[in-house]
Amino acid sequence: MCRVSWSYFSIAVEFERQVAFEQVEATLSAPHLEVILGDADAPRQSQLHWRSGNVSVRVRFDEEGVAQSRRVWLGASADNLELSALNAVECAQELRRLRPQGKVQ
DSSP, X not given: OOOOOEEEEEEEEEEEEEEEHHHHXXXXXXXXXXXXXXXXXXXXXXXXXXXXXXXXXXXXESSTTXXXXXXXXXXXXXXXXXXXXXXXXXXXXXXXXXXXXXXXO
């Protein structure tokens, strides 16, 4: 299957106090979210194809070789079509759960 719908973004986040990688990882932990800490190589888009439904987020400090920092860089990549499909399924499941039960008179 050929996928051409990949998106990537990079954003700098600045905190009031210094944070450690573990704090950032705990904050970002969620289903379908893979957090890659530090200088580890972020997966290529071709590798992400095998990680169905995941958004990969690479977290790096602004300065190299420090244990904590106030400024963190986040770089994320994901398959737009697959995430849209997963979102549609989750919305349909929620609507079905909210559907009134019983007979209409």
